[in-house]
Amino acid sequence: MIEIGVIDDEGFYRDVMGRWLDDGDEKIELVAATATVAEYLALPRRAPIVILDLNLADGSMFTTNIRSLIAAGHQVVVFSAWAEHSDVEAATKAGAETYLHKRTTDTATLASVVREVAAGESPMTVDHAFALSRNKNCPELSLRQRQVLETYGSGVTLKATARRLGMSESTVKEHIRRIKAKYAEIGRPIGYRGDFGRRLAEDNGPAVTPAE
Structure with missing residues (x-):
């Protein structure tokens, strides 16, 4: 036992x-x-x-x-x-x-x-x-920023990200702005929508396939 x-x-x-x-x-x-x-x-x-x-x-x-x-x-x-x-x-x-x-x-x-x-x-x-x-050149993200990156980076819409995480869309947008700023600071900018998924894959394995 x-x-x-x-x-x-x-x-x-x-x-x-x-x-x-x-x-x-x-x-x-x-x-x-x-x-x-x-x-x-x-x-x-x-x-x-x-x-x-x-x-x-x-x-x-x-x-x-x-x-x-x-x-x-x-x-x-x-x-x-x-x-x-x-x-x-x-x-x-x-x-x-x-x-x-x-x-x-x-x-x-x-x-x-x-x-x-x-x-x-x-x-x-x-x-x-x-x-x-895994990649050590990662930005220091808060728990909520990490959750937004994992959800939004998996390919779901901003609205769906807000719903899944229980946030307002404006809060998600602010987290996205801060995530982009932190990646830019370490020389790994996020220029396009698809870059969120690429950064997620680089730093934490493949992005999760969206369910919606």
Whole structure:
């Protein structure tokens, strides 16, 4: 029996993780799921392996979260949609066992990684290797700017981007203006609509195919 904990501010992942991973010969049991590291560490029963999102709604620093969990005797598997090179590198240096991207990881891969970590290994996943090797000449974007780049850069319209992200169109336009300015500052200007998708592919893998 392998016991895991999940720390993610998205209720969906806290709810489904146990069902996702309970499908192999060696049973994986979800012991606890919380929205913050502080809540997890306060629990009377915790699992040794923790699946951790990098960006939590409480505003905590992910490197501090990783170190706090390790200091409490836990192993940390980062499972996040955030894939900035500098952040994945910092998470690795803080002691995370490996990194998996939420958009590209299937349940079989996640379960396999959990089993490897339980066996004392620190697997270098494809996502982990890619994030560490990707273009380092990237602008420093805020979380919302990154979300706009990923959505708008996938080819959807400005209006659809605003709807998906729960923003006004004027707010999306302002984020786009700032994104373009930041790319221009590092000598990688965005001159045309298609450049958003190209910059996204250069910095974080292929753009997501739009659903609308």
